[in-house]
Amino acid sequence: MTSNTMSDQTDARIVTLSIDAMGGDQGPAAVIGGLALSAEKNPDIRYIVNGPQDELERLIAKHKVLRGICEIRDAGGVVSMEDKPSQVMRHGKGTSMFSAIDAVRAGDASVCVSCGNTGALMALSMVRLRKLPGINRPAIAVLWPSRNPGGFNVMLDVGADVRADEQDLLQYAMMGASYARNGMGLERPRIGLLNVGTEEHKGRAELKAAHDLISLAAEDANYEFVGFVEGGDIPSDRVDVIVTDGFTGNIALKTGEGTASLISSLLREAFEYSPLSRLAALLALTSLKRLKKRIDPRRVNGGVFLGLNGTVVKSHGAADAMGFSAAVKLAFQLAQSGFSDKLAARVASAATLQQDAATTSDNKSG
Amino acid sequence: MTSNTMSDQTDARIVTLSIDAMGGDQGPAAVIGGLALSAEKNPDIRYIVNGPQDELERLIAKHKVLRGICEIRDAGGVVSMEDKPSQVMRHGKGTSMFSAIDAVRAGDASVCVSCGNTGALMALSMVRLRKLPGINRPAIAVLWPSRNPGGFNVMLDVGADVRADEQDLLQYAMMGASYARNGMGLERPRIGLLNVGTEEHKGRAELKAAHDLISLAAEDANYEFVGFVEGGDIPSDRVDVIVTDGFTGNIALKTGEGTASLISSLLREAFEYSPLSRLAALLALTSLKRLKKRIDPRRVNGGVFLGLNGTVVKSHGAADAMGFSAAVKLAFQLAQSGFSDKLAARVASAATLQQDAATTSDNKSG
Known part of the structure; x- marks a missing residue:
């Protein structure tokens, strides 16, 4: 320098x-x-x-x-x-x-x-x-708009690697907890493992194995393990960090973005429908801006390689x-x-x- | 009877x-x-x-x-x-x-x-x-709000089975095409295979194999194969039928529902913020109802077992x-x-x- x-x-x-x-x-x-x-x-x-x-x-x-x-x-x-x-x-x-x-x-x-x-x-x-x-495998973590007080959850991996075995998922839990602690100021983050149901008998074999590993490590790594979570929990306040493999995480991330984008454009169309609705949109402008600010992808821009x-x-x-x-x-x-x-x-x-x-x-x- | x-x-x-x-x-x-x-x-x-x-x-x-x-x-x-x-x-x-x-x-x-x-x-x-x-494996197909003229796309499997090999994915393509033809009146439906990128070298091995199988069968089964699609394409007008395994499909479905539900409640909060925004909401009521009708899950209610x-x-x-x-x-x-x-x-x-x-x-x- x-x-x-x-x-x-x-x-x-x-x-x-x-x-x-x-x-x-x-x-x-x-x-x-x-x-x-x-x-x-x-x-x-x-x-x-x-x-x-x-x-x-x-x-x-x-x-x-x-x-x-x-x-x-x-x-x-x-x-x-x-x-x-x-x-x-x-x-x-x-x-x-x-x-x-x-x-x-x-x-x-x-x-x-x-x-x-x-x-x-x-x-x-x-x-x-x-x-x-x-x-073994690095991960990409993203912030996701959520109902939590801070406004965001962390999800990883969203696409560094399409595979992840139970050891990888345990490491993602560790890294995600550390990220939530240092990047978001959460002392004891709540970790969830993404699955197709919350019952312990559901899902793929590596997920059951990862469930046990992540649960065992919770005390030492200073996080709370809430167990399996579903796609609907990603933007919820049940959890702070969502752990998944890079294939599933990437699909979830892009599905969420696609859904938000579809709703935004339908909302715009709904307000452009008639002179009255255009007037309503004018009056609603501040409210709509408030919403937009909350879910604006530019405000949560940044995947982190861990x-x-x-x-x-x-x-x-x-x-x-x-x-x-x-x-x-x-x-x-x-x-x-x-x-x-x-x-x-x-x-x-x-x-x-x-x-x-x-x-x-x-x-x-x- | x-x-x-x-x-x-x-x-x-x-x-x-x-x-x-x-x-x-x-x-x-x-x-x-x-x-x-x-x-x-x-x-x-x-x-x-x-x-x-x-x-x-x-x-x-x-x-x-x-x-x-x-x-x-x-x-x-x-x-x-x-x-x-x-x-x-x-x-x-x-x-x-x-x-x-x-x-x-x-x-x-x-x-x-x-x-x-x-x-x-x-x-x-x-x-x-x-x-x-x-x-080999039956599938559950759902309708998904989309930018297509009919307003919906089909996605399968969304959770009948957490696994699917390339033969299963080919059968999902066949069944999805038949569903789109008979349930939605699409003569020659466009089929996409869900993956983490649209390039042919990306994703898991069984997806590359399925890509070839689904492509080969397109002519006889009277559908158009658009190749790999990403999560963001699920609500798009690039495709009519999205083919994936039941684990990924279930996560995508619930992530989409969760995102839509988060945006709805944030929209409600935005309009309840102040007396002025409540007045704006009143005027915007018709427009908001129009939007709600478009994405109301009650209107697209029904997974079909195929x-x-x-x-x-x-x-x-x-x-x-x-x-x-x-x-x-x-x-x-x-x-x-x-x-x-x-x-x-x-x-x-x-x-x-x-x-x-x-x-x-x-x-x-x-």
Whole structure:
């Protein structure tokens, strides 16, 4: 980091985030706009911005608030939405995404934010940051609008991996609890395991096994296990963290988004139906805005990659400046709480506990 | 059937449905109320009503429109929501559910309607009606509000079985196409296979295999295969029938319902926020009712069990008279179109085709 572009490095409250400026549907202007929005609200934030130097300098210069808090790291290559993860893994060096992740790897930033290609971002993150010791499959966690006081629940995995066995699901429970504690301030989060019924005899074999493992670990990992939950419980206040495999989680996430989007457009149609309904809509505008704010996907923008040496926040590919700013805010919160280190410690202690348990039961059976 | 209670038996338009009057959350009065609502709109409908004779006689007598079009079959036992399917399978004889299914088995009615325990209804239907030759796993299909002109898409399986291999998924595609043709009047339905991405290399192994099978069968079975679809496509106009396994389908269905219910209550809260917003709600009432009508689950009430010798329509357990009437309407449409026979013929011809294909490839390899 060069001292003439970054200041206040020694202040403990200061948090530096690494930003992939390229690869989003709306281009780097939306990303830089989002950085400016966050900086206006938050004097403790600093950025390492990765992408083509000239273009970024020009965009950053447009926002006074970004003066002196950005370090640009030049990277000319861009990962597109169409690029295959396997190719990016092999030939991704020199891209803004690679550079953004490497700033976390080098310890210059604790969290990386990107709105690029999800598969490529996960693949590069796995290769460059490596999995935490004891983690088999990393997961992507998202926030989901809910009836809980905080307004959101956490669900994971929503698509890092289409498979998950009972050990993976246990690790998701651990990581989800740690995320809810550090990202949402919940002291003792309630964990639910997604299934097709709440009775213990229902569902697939690996879910029954995971039910037992997650239940056993609850005390040590300081979460409450509420057992099986159903799709209808995802937005409920019965639970804070919903654990599932990446296939099911991805389908649920997109089904929820699709349903919300259908209702929004039907609501719009209903209010455009006649002159009277258009008048009603005008009067209802404040109320409708209040609703929209509550479920606006831009406000909950940011999937978090868990289980790596470092945290990566994936912003929606179509995010505008406001959406990207929400992802930056989430990244800041996680960085400031020391989430990456706490998660690593939690996973390490869980692995030790499991080894101890295995040793004990070996001794017993021996 | 006794001639003094039922009339017009010889008219070809007349359709007789078998009704399980018991086991719903709202009791038999809601069921009988639903029968009356349907009879008011439809002079061609007749009912075999299964349940406790005295209670049913009293309830039916309250509705003039039901006079002379109901035959009561006395059955004192009731399957409750808490009963385990395995127990009902062994000891279900004498219940209204058993009696309702047996009227289809005997050929006295072509479709059965029940709002009782889903698991028990499927178990009893499997035992009494038996699977169609060539069907490995029956499926439950539901209608889903969508952007299509008809207002709905079909999704199956939503929970008959938590597993499905590629052959099962192919059969779901066949059955779903037949349902869309006969229940929704779509000549050449578009079929999509639910996955976590639309690229052909994505997802689980059995999905790639199913992709090939469903694609190969499209021409003969007279449907269009649009390939993989995602959760967000379930309410879209890209597709008419969404094929998936019962675990994923059940999670998607309940997630969609949960999301819609959350948005409805947030919308209500938004309009109750202040005196001005309450006034706006008053003016917007017609528009909001228009929206509600479009996504009201009572209007799309009815999961259909496919793949048995006879059709069973499962109404929602909490259905009121209007909801039950929607299930009755769906059952009537399917019965009148001769759906059960057409589906059986379709499955039989598919099985023959597959055998032919297998024989041909055997010959080739031999």
